[in-house]
Amino acid sequence: MTNPSSRAEKLSSSVGSVVFDADVLVLGGGPAGTWAAISAAEHGARVVLADKGFCGTSGATAAAGTGVWYVDPLPERREAAMAGREKLGGHLQDRRWMARVLDRTYAQSNQLADWGYPYPVDEDGKPQRNSLQGPEYMRLMRKRTKQAGVTILDHSPALELLVDGSGVVAGATGLRRQKGDRWTVNAKAVVIATGGCAFLSKTLGSNVLTGDGYLLAAEAGAEFTSMEFSNAYAISPAFGSVTKTLFYSWASFTDEQGSVIPGASSKGGRSVIARALRKGAVYAQLDEADAETQRHMRVSQPNFFLPFDRTGIDPFTQRFPITLRLEGTVRGTGGLRILDDSCATTVPGLYAAGDAATRELICGGFTGGGSHNAAWAMSSGYWAGQGAAEFAFQLGATFGRQVFRRGAVGLRSRNGRPLQGGALAQSVQGEVFPYELNYFREAGRLGESLSRLDALWSDASVADAPDEQELLRAREAAAMLATARWMYRSALARQESRGMHRRDDYPEQDDRYRHYVTTGGLDEVWTSARPLPSLHYAEAAE
Amino acid sequence: MIEVIDTERCTACDICVNVCPTNVFDKTDGIPRIARQGDCQTCFLCELYCPEDALFVSPFADVPQGIDVAAVKEAALLGSYRRAVGWVDESRHLRAADRSYRLFGH
Numbered sequence: 001m002t003n004p005s006s007r008a009e010k011l012s013s014s015v016g017s018v019v020f021d022a023d024v025l026v027l028g029g030g031p032a033g034t035w036a037a038i039s040a041a042e043h044g045a046r047v048v049l050a051d052k053g054f055c056g057t058s059g060a061t062a063a064a065g066t067g068v069w070y071v072d073p074l075p076e077r078r079e080a081a082m083a084g085r086e087k088l089g090g091h092l093q094d095r096r097w098m099a100r101v102l103d104r105t106y107a108q109s110n111q112l113a114d115w116g117y118p119y120p121v122d123e124d125g126k127p128q129r130n131s132l133q134g135p136e137y138m139r140l141m142r143k144r145t146k147q148a149g150v151t152i153l154d155h156s157p158a159l160e161l162l163v164d165g166s167g168v169v170a171g172a173t174g175l176r177r178q179k180g181d182r183w184t185v186n187a188k189a190v191v192i193a194t195g196g197c198a199f200l201s202k203t204l205g206s207n208v209l210t211g212d213g214y215l216l217a218a219e220a221g222a223e224f225t226s227m228e229f230s231n232a233y234a235i236s237p238a239f240g241s242v243t244k245t246l247f248y249s250w251a252s253f254t255d256e257q258g259s260v261i262p263g264a265s266s267k268g269g270r271s272v273i274a275r276a277l278r279k280g281a282v283y284a285q286l287d288e289a290d291a292e293t294q295r296h297m298r299v300s301q302p303n304f305f306l307p308f309d310r311t312g313i314d315p316f317t318q319r320f321p322i323t324l325r326l327e328g329t330v331r332g333t334g335g336l337r338i339l340d341d342s343c344a345t346t347v348p349g350l351y352a353a354g355d356a357a358t359r360e361l362i363c364g365g366f367t368g369g370g371s372h373n374a375a376w377a378m379s380s381g382y383w384a385g386q387g388a389a390e391f392a393f394q395l396g397a398t399f400g401r402q403v404f405r406r407g408a409v410g411l412r413s414r415n416g417r418p419l420q421g422g423a424l425a426q427s428v429q430g431e432v433f434p435y436e437l438n439y440f441r442e443a444g445r446l447g448e449s450l451s452r453l454d455a456l457w458s459d460a461s462v463a464d465a466p467d468e469q470e471l472l473r474a475r476e477a478a479a480m481l482a483t484a485r486w487m488y489r490s491a492l493a494r495q496e497s498r499g500m501h502r503r504d505d506y507p508e509q510d511d512r513y514r515h516y517v518t519t520g521g522l523d524e525v526w527t528s529a530r531p532l533p534s535l536h537y538a539e540a541a542e
Numbered sequence: 543m544i545e546v547i548d549t550e551r552c553t554a555c556d557i558c559v560n561v562c563p564t565n566v567f568d569k570t571d572g573i574p575r576i577a578r579q580g581d582c583q584t585c586f587l588c589e590l591y592c593p594e595d596a597l598f599v600s601p602f603a604d605v606p607q608g609i610d611v612a613a614v615k616e617a618a619l620l621g622s623y624r625r626a627v628g629w630v631d632e633s634r635h636l637r638a639a640d641r642s643y644r645l646f647g648h
Contacts, residue, residue: 053563062563063585067646118638131642135590135627155565177565202603207583208563241584241603249648296641302626303586307601310619 023392025187029055032354033193034141035381041148043389052157056142063205067371089364090498097361104379160407169349170403188392196329196355203325215479225337226360228490232331233324240307250289283319333359342387353384365499410474419463421473442504543582545609551596595621
């Protein structure tokens with residue numbers, strides 16, 4: 001229908017607003033968003049990508065280094081890669097999705113190599129493609145997004161979705177925060193790639209990830225799943241932001257007096273660290289790394305050493321205080337529910353990719369380092385972009401279509417008291433940061449927390465829109481609040497421990513809960529159980 | 543948190559204003575201003591993108607340190623992250639130096 005090289009069209013640019021007409025709008029410019037935008041453009045769509053920050057530095061990947069679930073296409077290696085994670089994830093994964101993500105990640109990674117990503121070559125001359133340096137990767141992705149003809153709007157957070165009279169998503173509108181005006185993109189399909197929600201915990205690169213996309217999708221009626229798998233905490237120096245839990249597998253952990261904390265470990269012993277942190281300071285020292293490992297660490301993750309080099313600490317020979325920072329759904333596996341292979345959500349015209357979407361299909365209830373999430377971002381981004389482009393073409397001409405704004409909380413005038421984003425965000429943090437509420441869950445504590453969160457929502461939902469300068473902060477806080485309520489309502493519904501979800505009152509995995517928990521709703525949050533796809537097919541075949 | 547803009551090195555190119563994902567800087571008629579230090583997420587990316595090595599991000603994520611630009615210069619910290627990742631000519635080989643494949647599976 002359109003010339004593949006054609007760009008989204010700027011319709012008007014009057015004072016106070018700018019309007020674009022596009023086939024596909026992508027919200028979020030991290031790995032998933034950029035892959036989605038490129039894919040949509042390659043499938044012939046005119047694409048706009050809007051990022052809250054700067055496409056290229058925004059998101060959890062840009063600031064860090066990440067492993068990638070890149071596995072050579074040898075049947076025994078693929079089998080081992082899939083089987084190796086099923087127990088950790090609580091047997092909630094789907095083999096068909098794991099296989100197609102492995103295939104797609106292999107293709108996308110090799111595409112990156114063709115585009116000039118400087119993958120290392122090992123001692124035998126073989127390229128190694130199971131790790132990416134965030135700044136390098138995302139700088140390249142921005143360049144390729146521009147080269148694909150995508151119009152990038154930086155510092156342009158979305159505030160709300162637009163839908164047509166039959167509920168089909170028709171674009172979005174938001175702020176241009178450095179220009180002090182508004183943008184609107186009329187689009188035939190929208191991809192949500194805004195990442196997960198880390199609740200402003202300052203875990204590396206994650207303060208842009210406040211669940212914004214969840215909120216605007218929920219306002220259009222979208223459903224979520226696996227939101228109980230949302231209590232990942234990462235190790236960082238107590239004073240700093242750099243989380244690289246992998247390197248702490250060479251660490252010893254000690255208390256204030258210097259005594260080793262029994263059972264404390266980055267893998268399989270992080271809960272011991274959380275319990276110890278409730279009593280007092282915990283120290284780490286990477287004393288098990290030999291000289292060669294130390295050299296590999298230095299070149300593999302230079303930013304890991306910034307907090308140490310800049311404070312005069314040698315992390316290999318000196319103890320330093322650590323903490324656990326909440327990564328929420330960024331390293332959880334919950335998110336927007338995916339309906340089919342094109343990453344469509346439950347709202348027509350709305351697609352989801354990356355951490356904004358559920359990763360239950362490949363991770364079940366647990367994801368360790370970034371590797372599966374990075375693979376998911378590439379794969380789901382590719383599929384969501386393609387799916388959105390195809391949806392747009394099938395929709396055809398939408399000239400003169402009437403559209404409606406779907407946003408509510410923090411955007412309308414209600415009771416005369418403006419929504420206080422800063423205070424609300426702190427209140428939500430008070431419910432999701434504490435280890436005794438979120439890491440170690442229990443019905444009584446979850447229930448009390450939910451009562452407080454529900455009361456916060458009742459207040460927020462009738463508040464006035466704040467001033468333009470405070471609007472984004474207010475919407476971010478409302479998104480964090482909505483996310484916390486889906487998390488804890490789902491956590492209450494799963495009366496067992498599985499994956500990263502751990503219940504003090506139900507410490508064992510229970511076969512009766514080998515299903516997914518779907519959730520949604522804003523004023524009234526609901527949950528329901530949903531069978532695994534594999535079991536679903538088995539029943540259908542009987 | 544971002545602590546220092548070296549007014550001698552800064553050329554007022556405003557790249558930091560653009561690339562900061564949390565919108566910490568404001569443009570001015572001259573060199574940019576650290577307008578919202580509390581919003582800094584300590585990701586070090588402004589430092590990485592600064593072509594003049596004029597920025598310094600303190601590793602302290604929660605508490606401003608009030609760091610002195612002279613001390614940072616004396617310790618040769620300006621630009622140290624850029625050199626470490628290979629984003630300067632002298633160390634471009636470091637862009638492909640990732641040895642994560644030797645560290646995974648420990």
